[in-house]
Amino acid sequence: MSTDVTGLTQLGQATDLPNAPEDAVLERVPQPREGERYLVRFTAPEFTSLCPLTGQPDFAHIMIDYVPKDWLVESKSLKLFLGSFRNHGAFHEDCSVMIGQRLRDLLEPEWLRIGAYWYPRGGIPIDVFWQTGPQPADMWIPDQGVPPYRGRG
Template identity: 45%
Template sequence: MRTKEEMQDVTLLGNQGTKYEFSYNPGILEAFDNRHPGRDYFVKFNCPEFTSLCPITGQPDFATLYISYIPDRRMVESKALKLYLFSFRNHGDFHEDCMNIIMNDLIRLMEPRYIEVWGKFTPRGGISIDPYCNWGQPGTKYERMVEYRLMNHDLYPETIDNR
């Protein structure tokens, strides 16, 4: 069990007075110490209710996000991540920009060994857009992993039915 000292940076988890931000706010993100920094392992978040706005039309865009990372010393707290993603609800940006902004904010927060963010947006106008971005710590095997994962991330695309 984690001690209160270990979780001092986590203020949202268990807080009954949750405030939902309706405008993009990276300050919501919180992190805690990785108790297994000597081991490589993936943490994956499946976020099926992401919403942002088209910056031109103001129409809502809906997506499932997949955030996978190999932690180093810090890990993102899941409730804070949920509230952070909710803060995109009224944020107007293109799909590709949203995915890169999310990845950059998580890199700043955690400094992970490796991270990838993949958005699978529902179609608008008959086209779905699925931006994928990734990053690895420079000068490490994780930097080499970026190229491999980028070139191989969608070798077996799903059958699109009615997403």
């Protein structure tokens, strides 16, 4: 079974990093296992954005879990989207929820959650969690495995 990749504009092409998340093109492909339920996890342990007031970099470990319905996110477009935050000034909460909402709107998944584990600046780590609804009771959804801050590594 092959995946339909018609319409993709970034995979297999030289693609520049978008200047801002709003400029990033998230792409999707049809879910190839119709009727099969499973969890997809993306881990971005080196996510960066900028503080909107000071311009200093903020760092996070982002975990994205979703149960697809009809679509999968194309991973190169997701990497470019996440990378576009490097020069984007926004608070941790805004970045985290924006990622979740863009993926929800693109994929219309059965379920999606974001765990955004932000490294401390000024001594306070901020962790942000967002999901589309209750966790499916009949799915194995592993813990995201990111411990509370104790000098994360």
